[in-house]
Amino acid sequence: MTATFVLRGARLEGGDPADIVIEDGRISDVGTGLTRAGATTVDADGLIALPGLVDLHTHLREPGYEASETVLTGSRAAAAGGYTTVFAMPNTSPVADTAGVVEQELALGEAAGYVHVQPIGAVTVGQRGERLAELGAMADSRAGVRVFSDDGFCVGDPLIMRRALEYVKAFDGVVAQHAQDPRLTEGAQMNEGAVSAELGLAGWPAVAEESIIARDVLLAQHVGSRLHVCHLSTAGSVDIIRWAKRRGVDVTAEVTPHHLLLTDELVRGYDARYKVNPPLRRDEDVRAVREGLADGTIDIVATDHAPHPAEAKASEWSAAANGMVGLESAVRVVQQAMVDTGLLTWADVARVMSRTPARIGRLAAAGTGLTAGEPASLTLYDPRPVRTFGTGDLRGRSRNSPYLGRELPGEVRWTFFRGVPTVADGVLAATPGVHA
Numbered sequence: 001m002t003a004t005f006v007l008r009g010a011r012l013e014g015g016d017p018a019d020i021v022i023e024d025g026r027i028s029d030v031g032t033g034l035t036r037a038g039a040t041t042v043d044a045d046g047l048i049a050l051p052g053l054v055d056l057h058t059h060l061r062e063p064g065y066e067a068s069e070t071v072l073t074g075s076r077a078a079a080a081g082g083y084t085t086v087f088a089m090p091n092t093s094p095v096a097d098t099a100g101v102v103e104q105e106l107a108l109g110e111a112a113g114y115v116h117v118q119p120i121g122a123v124t125v126g127q128r129g130e131r132l133a134e135l136g137a138m139a140d141s142r143a144g145v146r147v148f149s150d151d152g153f154c155v156g157d158p159l160i161m162r163r164a165l166e167y168v169k170a171f172d173g174v175v176a177q178h179a180q181d182p183r184l185t186e187g188a189q190m191n192e193g194a195v196s197a198e199l200g201l202a203g204w205p206a207v208a209e210e211s212i213i214a215r216d217v218l219l220a221q222h223v224g225s226r227l228h229v230c231h232l233s234t235a236g237s238v239d240i241i242r243w244a245k246r247r248g249v250d251v252t253a254e255v256t257p258h259h260l261l262l263t264d265e266l267v268r269g270y271d272a273r274y275k276v277n278p279p280l281r282r283d284e285d286v287r288a289v290r291e292g293l294a295d296g297t298i299d300i301v302a303t304d305h306a307p308h309p310a311e312a313k314a315s316e317w318s319a320a321a322n323g324m325v326g327l328e329s330a331v332r333v334v335q336q337a338m339v340d341t342g343l344l345t346w347a348d349v350a351r352v353m354s355r356t357p358a359r360i361g362r363l364a365a366a367g368t369g370l371t372a373g374e375p376a377s378l379t380l381y382d383p384r385p386v387r388t389f390g391t392g393d394l395r396g397r398s399r400n401s402p403y404l405g406r407e408l409p410g411e412v413r414w415t416f417f418r419g420v421p422t423v424a425d426g427v428l429a430a431t432p433g434v435h436a
Contacts, residue, residue, distance in 0.1 A: 002419040004036050010044035010380060012370050013051075014346025020049060022376040025419035029372055044380050047413055048346050051354040051368040052084025052377035053331065056147070056176075056254060056361055057230060057302035059323070060086070060117070062108060063101075064093025069307040069397045071105065075114035077305070077327040077396035079422035079432075082379035082412040084115050086305075086327075087361055090122040091152045097122035097133035099141035106143040113432040114422045118361060121145040123164050123175060127153050132163060139171040146362040149176035151230055152277075154212055156182060161216060165225035172362060174226040174252075177216050179237070180278065184208035189318060191264040191279040199267065201317070204279045206234040213237050217244035217251050228360060229253040231304050233278040235288030242297045252360050254302040255289045257326055257333035258402055262286075266402075272313040272320035273402045276306070293352065294343040300357045303330050307398030325401050328393050332408040335383055340409065346383075380414035387411075395428055 007020040012030070019034040020027060055078065061069040069077075071088070078086045088105055090096030096105060102119035109117025121138040125131055127150040138145040148168060155161045155177060164175050185208045190196050192203025213229055217240065220227035229241065232253045241253045258276065263283050266274045274280060292298040306323025313320050326333075331353065338344040344352070355368045370378060389403040415423040422432045 004039040005042060006034060006036055006039045007042045007044045007049065007380065010047050010049035012049050013350045014048050017045070020370065022416065022419050025376055027370065027372055027374045027376050030370065042380070042414060046384065047380040047382050049370055050082065050346070050350050050379045050381055051370060052379055052415070052417065053082045053353045054085040054357040054361070054363070054368065055083055055303050055305070055327065056087045056300060056357040057151070058086040058088055058305045058327065059091065059307065060088045061307060062092065063104065067309045071108035071117055072112040073395070073397040074305070074307070074327070075109065075112040075117065076428060077325070077394065079114040079415050079417065080395040080412065080428050081327040081329065082331050082381060082415055083327060084377035084415065084417045085118060085358065085363060086115055087118045087120050087147060089120050089149060089151045091127060095122050095126050096120070097125055097127070099134060099137040102138050102143040102145055103141050115417060118363060119143045119145055120147045120149050120176070123148045123150045123155050124160060129153060129156055129160060132160065132167060135164070135167050135173070136170070139173060146171070146173045147176055147228070148173060149178065149230065151176065151178045154178050154180045154182060158215060158219065162219050162223060165220055165223045165227065169223070169225050174228050174360060176228040176230050177212065178230050179209045179212035179216070181208040181212055184211070190267045191281050193264065193282055195264045195267060201267070206236050206281070209234055209278055210236040210240060213240050217249050220251055221247065221249045225250065227251045231256050231259065231278055231302070232289065232298060233259045233281050234285050238288045238292035238297055241292070245297065252299040253297070254300045255293055255298045256304045257301060257330045257337070258324055259289055260286065260293070260301070260337040261333050262402060270317045272315065272317060273324065273400055273404070275317065275320050275322055276324050277322040290337060290343055293338065300352050300360065301330065301334055302357065303327055307396055308400050309398060313400050323400065325394065325396055325398055328395060329389060329401060329403050329408060331381060331412065332389070332410040333403070335410045336408060339383070376416050376419040378416050379412060382411045382413050383409060385409065385411050
């Protein structure tokens with residue numbers, strides 16, 4: 001049995017204010033003037049109620065790389081950012097390519113208790129791209145894996161990719177591709193363009209991403225399977241996805257918050273916080289991915305939360321690790337890049353950061369609604385404050401955020417996971433409690 005809450009006057013997905021009653025881990029009523037005897041009342045006047053956010057692309061590092069992050073610390077970061085479900089990428093040690101490893105990750109998430117941790121299985125054994133991993137066994141495991149990815153590595157062999165796409169059809173799975181031709185990016189350090197030429201850094205051409213996406217949408221069409229494109233970052237990639245959807249290909253795509261806001265101009269300072277895979281692109285690409293998200297070509301926002309210990313970033317640019325943390329800042333960045341610019345409404349945010357990622361990952365009971373009977377996994381967000389993002393905003397183990405020292409709008413005030421507050425009045429719970 002969980003506590004009862006009445007959330008008073010929240011704006012449902014940015015619309016009209018209403019009261020939300022939470023009882024026994026579910027939303028029991030939505031309306032006006034609602035009360036419950038003995039309930040804890042939350043003044044939500046001016047706050048936006050969003051379904052609990054769902055991240056289809058998170059690196060939690062455990063098992064094997066606990067110096068960067070653990071399932072517990074990553075879950076805390078997620079809750080602080082308004083998330084109630086995260087999909088954990090398989091580039092752990094051992095790689096999540098068997099039923100045993102994905103079930104271990106699921107159990108670690110359940111023990112942490114802040115969010116639902118849904119494992120993603122590797123496409124190939126050891127993410128080496130040579131032979132398929134135990135896709136069926138992972139799908140049949142207690143983790144019920146439906147998303148498979150070698151993220152961090154491209155499934156470069158077209159025959160392996162075709163076989164994976166064919167295999168996952170049996171259980172309505174999806175292959176999430178890290179679109180990067182390795183031959184075209186050997187030694188690459190940043191986006192190929194005017195800035196890389198000026199700095200003398202080896203360029204990472206847009207075609208390295210676009211050529212893999214073009215190949216894979218044709219493969220997905222040929223076998224009639226689902227394809228998901230990870231961290232799309234170029235204008236050309238948006239055009240290819242738009243073309244594929246017009247042809248009826250069952251393809252979805254994600255964009256990260258940092259590719260919606262940041263450009264390769266930031267690399268001029270050689271600050272390794274801005275080194276990421278795929279790299280920060282040109283201003284023209286940022287405009288294109290914003291437009292693609294606004295018009296529905298790009299389906300979702302996913303963080304690609306990639307924590308690293310300080311020493312992995314505190315080095316010369318060429319030796320520094322790729323990746324940025326992003327769970328705590330994601331909705332704030334989306335507000336700045338998409339909502340405050342008029343490109344998305346808050347109802348759109350609920351779609352691209354909650355409902356659609358849950359649908360792609362086939363999580364029917366993720367709690368992505370704000371109606372009676374739904375699991376009470378939701379976020380109360382205040383869009384009004386504008387303040388500098390600092391290390392105090394980070395709740396994970398690593399500090400490699402590109403937003404440190406940058407003004408961002410908004411603040412997560414409350415996060416409920418299955419009726420239990422993991423963030424209460426802006427404060428992260430020490431322990432979230434036992435969930436119903």
